[in-house]
Amino acid sequence: MSDLTVGFDLDMTLIDSRPGIHAAYTALAAETGTFIDADLAVTRLGPPLEEELRHWFPQEHVAEMGDRYRALYPAYAIEPTPAMPGAHAAIEAVQGLGGKAIVVTAKHAPNARLHLDHIGLRPDVLVGWLWAEAKAEALREHGASVYVGDHVGDVRGARKAGALSVAVPTGPCDAEELAAAGADVVLPDLTALPAWLTEYAATRA
Template sequence: MANFSHLIFDLDGTLVDSKPGLLNALRFVLGEMGLDLPAEELIDSLIGPPVQQGMRNILGFNDRQVEISSRLFREYYGEKGMYEGHVYPGIQLLLEALLADGAKLYIATSKQAVFLPAILRHFELERYFDDTEGSEGAALQTKAELITNLMDRNRLEPSHRIAMIGDTKFDVVGGKANEITTIAVGYGFGLNGDLQELDPDYFAEEVDDLTEILLG
């Protein structure tokens, strides 16, 4: 491969359009808690950071509400939500081509690690990735920390030939913190203006643009 030897992908909004399941999980949470809030208007802001962080910072929940809402969210998502969505068109072809070129592929996501094996099997993505890193337990982990954990476990040193690919500011900030190339994608859940303000090394409006950047 011409430019990159190792590629770290975000999951939600980068590989998989998971919005339907996340939106339904949020609707379930709000309904169970008796809250009349506009789930459709809030969901994009909640995708990217750990769910506890979003419940606190976006919805203004106190500690007890964060505990309850996070449990309810995981309850719905673990049973139904994680299967509600689809792989973005063109992603599997891109992954096939990257493997054929000899790239090593990884996932770093704020999603709970316990969900990852079932999600990847359901969407037929598991065979593409050498390793994955997700959030563990109740501790809030930044995307930068998740990337660091993944790189340390795979003995990857900071290099411009390693890239973090994601759709939110957390992916760009996390990649920069680990001194690797950052590629922001505009087809996911992040705001394009916010992404571009962070000055990623590359910006891909669509999957075709991402393919051009990665494969040339």
């Protein structure tokens, strides 16, 4: 199965980024004196940062605040962020089949790399700054036949790439919403991926 390439989303698929993102928003709010409801913000992770910042800052300040958030992020968000249950086993399952595991995320790639290094996840490729349908660019470039994510945007990206959409309801979208968006497979969480992947690889072979 050396031609097997499986893509993964990062936030709420491979990592539980809520504690770290909460801390980073809290730091940005304290520094700017602007109210940000961090509890609310972490319930709608997935889309690009700027979409969330528009709820709290005027449009003309969004780009500047995005840059500042990303600068604060390493000091506040990496250490408190754990791997999702099954994340290590999911990556290892792909690589154990002789395949390539790639992470395609909307997150700023240097900060995504800090997360992966901190929790010891070792994908073969990391691509950042891509959201929803734009993820299809990287999935096609690397020949991914499967994309695993937690958001309807991940489903749309997989479908545009012609990849199988495997969804886990561990983020803001529930199983019904993911299925309605067109997910080909909805697993209860990432711990179910290795068994599914073994069966997929066998039928594909």
